[in-house]
Amino acid sequence: MSGSDQDFKQSLSLTDATMLVAGSMIGSGIFIVSADVTRNLGSSGWMLLAWVLAGVLTLIAALSYGELAGMFPKAGGQYVYLREAFNPLIAFMYGWTMFTVIQAGTIAAVAVAFAKFTSYFIPWFGEGNILFSIGSWNFKGSQVLAILSILVLSGINLRGVNLGKVVQTSFTLAKLVAIFGLIILGLTLGFNQEIFTNNFTLSWDAQHWDGSTFSSISGVALILALGGAMVGTLFSSDAWNNVTFIAGEIKDPSRNIPKSLFFGTLIVTVIYLLTNVTYLGLLPLQGSPNGTDVVSQGIAFATNDRVGTAAASLIFGVSAAAIMSVLIMVSTFGCNNGLILSGSRLYYAMAKDNLFFPKAGRLNENAVPGFGIKAQAIWASALCLTGTYGALLDYTIFAALLFYILTIAGIFVLRRKSPDTFRPYKAFGYPVLPILYIVCAAVIAFILLIDKTENTLPGLFIVLLGIPVYYVVKKKFAPTAE
Numbered sequence: 279m280s281g282s283d284q285d286f287k288q289s290l291s292l293t294d295a296t297m298l299v300a301g302s303m304i305g306s307g308i309f310i311v312s313a314d315v316t317r318n319l320g321s322s323g324w325m326l327l328a329w330v331l332a333g334v335l336t337l338i339a340a341l342s343y344g345e346l347a348g349m350f351p352k353a354g355g356q357y358v359y360l361r362e363a364f365n366p367l368i369a370f371m372y373g374w375t376m377f378t379v380i381q382a383g384t385i386a387a388v389a390v391a392f393a394k395f396t397s398y399f400i401p402w403f404g405e406g407n408i409l410f411s412i413g414s415w416n417f418k419g420s421q422v423l424a425i426l427s428i429l430v431l432s433g434i435n436l437r438g439v440n441l442g443k444v445v446q447t448s449f450t451l452a453k454l455v456a457i458f459g460l461i462i463l464g465l466t467l468g469f470n471q472e473i474f475t476n477n478f479t480l481s482w483d484a485q486h487w488d489g490s491t492f493s494s495i496s497g498v499a500l501i502l503a504l505g506g507a508m509v510g511t512l513f514s515s516d517a518w519n520n521v522t523f524i525a526g527e528i529k530d531p532s533r534n535i536p537k538s539l540f541f542g543t544l545i546v547t548v549i550y551l552l553t554n555v556t557y558l559g560l561l562p563l564q565g566s567p568n569g570t571d572v573v574s575q576g577i578a579f580a581t582n583d584r585v586g587t588a589a590a591s592l593i594f595g596v597s598a599a600a601i602m603s604v605l606i607m608v609s610t611f612g613c614n615n616g617l618i619l620s621g622s623r624l625y626y627a628m629a630k631d632n633l634f635f636p637k638a639g640r641l642n643e644n645a646v647p648g649f650g651i652k653a654q655a656i657w658a659s660a661l662c663l664t665g666t667y668g669a670l671l672d673y674t675i676f677a678a679l680l681f682y683i684l685t686i687a688g689i690f691v692l693r694r695k696s697p698d699t700f701r702p703y704k705a706f707g708y709p710v711l712p713i714l715y716i717v718c719a720a721v722i723a724f725i726l727l728i729d730k731t732e733n734t735l736p737g738l739f740i741v742l743l744g745i746p747v748y749y750v751v752k753k754k755f756a757p758t759a760e
Contacts, residue, residue: 285526285641285645286353286439286526286527286641286645287439287527287645288526288527288528288529288531289439289440289443289527289529290439290443290524290527290528290529291528291529291534292529292534292537292538293447294443294446294447294528295521295528295534295535295537295538295542296537296538296541296542296545297443297446297447297450297451297542298443298446298450298520298521298524298538298542298616298619298620299518299520299521299538299539299541299542299543299546300450300454300542300545300546301446301447301449301450301453301612301613301615301616302517302518302520302521302613302616302617302620303514303515303516303517303518303542303543303546303613304450304453304454304457304514304546304549304609304612304613305388305391305514305609305610305613305614306388306391306392306394306395306606306609306610306613307510307511307513307514308457308514308549308550308553308586309584309585309586309587309602309605309606309609310391310510310583310584310585310586311510311511311513311514311583312325312510312554312557312577312585313577313578313579313580313583313584313585314507314510314583315328315329315507315510315511316563316564316576316577316578317486317487317578318486318487318503318504318506318507319484319485319486319503319504319507320483320484320485320486320487320492320563320564320578321480321481321482321483321484321485321563322477322478322481322558322563323478323481323482324481324482324484324500324504324507325507325554325563325577326551326554326555326558327504328504328507328508328511329511329550329551329554330551331508331511331718332508332511332512332514332515332550333515333543333546333547333550333551334547335512335515335715335718335719336512336515336518336543336546336547337540337543337544337547338706338707338711338712338714338715339518339519339682339686339715340518340519340539340540340542340543341539341540341705341706341707341711342686342689342705342706342708342711342712342715343356343359343519343522343536343539343685343686344535344536344537344539344540344703344705344706345536345689345701345703345704345705345708346359346522346685346688346689346692347522347525347531347532347535347536347539347703348532348533348535348536348700348701348702348703349362349532349692349696349699349700349701350362350525351525351528351531351532351535352525352526352627353523353524353525353526353527353623353626353627354523354525354623354624354626354627354628354630355519355520355521355522355523355524355525355623355624355627356372356519356522356523356624356681356685357369357372357373357376357523357624357627357628358627359522359685359688360372360681360684360685360688361631362688362692362696363685363687363688363689363691363692363695364684364688364691366631366633366748367745367748368684369628369631369633370628370633370744370747370748370751370752371741371744371745371748372681372684373624373625373627373628373633373634374740374743374744374747374748375677375681375740375741375744376621376624377621377624377625377653377654377657378657378740379677379737379740379741380677380678380681381617381621381624381654381658382621382654382657382658382661383658383661384516384517384617385428385614385617385618385621385654385658385661386424386428386658386659386661386662387513388610388613388614388617389423389424389425389427389428389610389614389658389662390420390421390424390662391606391610392423392424392427392606392607392610392611392614393405393419393420393421393422393423393424393427394420394582395602395603395606395607395610396423396603396607397419397420397423398599398600398603399600399603402419403419403420403422403423404418404419404420405418405419405420406418407419407420409422417663421662421663424659424662425659425662425663427611427614428614428618428655428658428659428662429655429659431445431611431614431615431618432618432651432652432654432655434615435615435618435619435622435646435651436642436644436646436648436651436652437644438644438645438646439524439527439619439644439645439646442615442619442646443619445612445615446612446615446616446619448612449608449609449611449612449615450612450616452608452612453605453608453609453612454545454549456605456608457549457553457605457609458549460553460556460586460589460590460593460605461549461552461553461556463593464556464557464559464560464589464593465555465556465559467593468559468560468589468592468593469559469560470559470560470592473558473559473560473561473562473573474558474559476562477558477562477563478558484496484500484503485564486499486503487578492564501725502725502728502729504725505721505722505725505726505729506725506726506729506730508722509675509726509730511550512675512679512722513675514550515543515546515547515550516675516678517613517616517617518539518542518543518546519539519682520616520617520620520621521535521538521539521542521620522535522539523620523621523623523624523627524619524620524623526623527623532702532703533702533703536702536703553586556589557577557585557589558577560589560592560593561573561576561577561580561585561588561589561592562574562576562577563576563577563578564576564577564578565577565578565579565580566579567579572588572589572591572592573592575588584602586602586605586606587599587602587603590602618651618654618655621650621654622638622646622647622650622651622654623647623650624650625638625647625650625653625654626638626639626641626647626650629647629650632752632755632756632757633748633751633752633755634650634751634755635649635653635755636755637649638650638653675726676723676726676727676730676733676734676737676738677737677738677740677741679719679722679723679726680723680738680741682715682719683715683716683719683720683723686712686715686716687716689705689708689712690709690712
């Protein structure tokens with residue numbers, strides 16, 4: 279049997295799918311972005327609220343996607359949902375944006391974070407090691423490792439889904455155990471009652487760091503600050519939908535995908551909240567940018583935003599940096615494995631609709647879409663050369679929110695359009711919770727467009743660019759008459 283004649287092998291269990299959801303969500307964000315959240319909001323109550331809101335929105339979205347996953351248990355996931363609810367153009371715009379910005383951009387951002395923490399052990403891979411420059415552009419050692427990690431993981435997934443799932447489950451379990459260990463030790467061995475109490479004094483007195491001092495904010499300024507802070511919390515909670523792309527390889531997908539979405543997002547939401555409570559029991563909230571140690575720097579001004587490392591130093595002492603670097607290396611490596619494994623299945627579905635390179639619609643000898651994996655690796659590697667972690671973060675989450683909104687709106691469309699289609703699972707809290715998600719996500723997207731225009735506007739441009747590209751691609755890859 280040739281590679282192009284093979285079918286996907288349904289070899290992934292509910293546990294495998296849940297590990298993919300959780301593993302794809304947990305990267306480096308939980309160990310870094312709390313610093314930026316604190317500089318935006320300046321109080322424990324608002325800081326935790328930013329994480330809670332991201333978790334609740336993610337859970338609502340995951341529970342809503344369960345209905346769509348049950349209706350269309352096919353490779354391609356969200357792309358298929360948008361095509362069935364709306365039309366091929368909307369679906370293509372999503373696939374186009376995933377390839378150019380969301381999926382590849384997330385892979386690149388996570389790979390850059392992996393390199394950043396690996397440089398603790400091998401300084402040559404640090405951002406400060408500039409290998410050569412062309413004008414104002416610098417090629418760094420960190421970019422070399424980021425690209426290398428993408429290529430290695432892509433090579434692993436080219437060898438079949440079974441090897442990919444072993445890597446995914448192993449790395450996800452390792453980081454879950456390590457994070458729970460950090461939480462338990464932080465809330466017992468390292469817990470500082472005085473710091474914890476002080477952090478929750480005036481816990482709803484929102485303050486924003488303006489570059490020189492923290493200033494109280496309220497009203498519109500607070501809403502903008504909350505929206506800006508949620509870039510990080512939402513990005514840290516993103517990629518949960520990747521499991522829908524590999525529906526063709528999951529056993530009993532109409533039932534196991536909805537379950538994995540719920541269990542995976544719930545596990546991560548609880549972990550993220552407990553981790554931040556742990557930070558608040560170890561480190562002062564605001565601190566000072568001129569602080570000479572982790573306590574005086576606090577959460578807001580942890581060195582290089584490495585809040586996780588700062589917290590761990592109060593538990594493990596001089597070994598903390600090494601321990602946290604290993605944990606984040608494991609976390610980001612496993613996260614990217616899940617992203618790389620699942621993304622190519624989306625391009626496979628597009629190719630089957632004649633909206634992507636035909637080769638992407640064929641499986642290799644290991645029953646995986648090899649061309650899609652290779653194309654994704656090349657583009658994600660290119661993005662590693664173009665942006666910082668923060669820029670890539672802003673760039674991807676705005677575009678992702680737009681399509682989450684559209685997909686959940688698709689539930690309402692399909693309830694009217696296909697009322698008799700079998701639904702083994704229905705969206706929890708319909709119609710209230712899906713509407714709540716749409717409204718909240720739209721508000722956050724609008725805030726990002728206003729507050730971080732320099733990064734979100736290009737993302738919007740790429741989404742809209744998908745319209746003319748669709749007609750070009752449709753014509754180019756249209757099947758020829760025999």
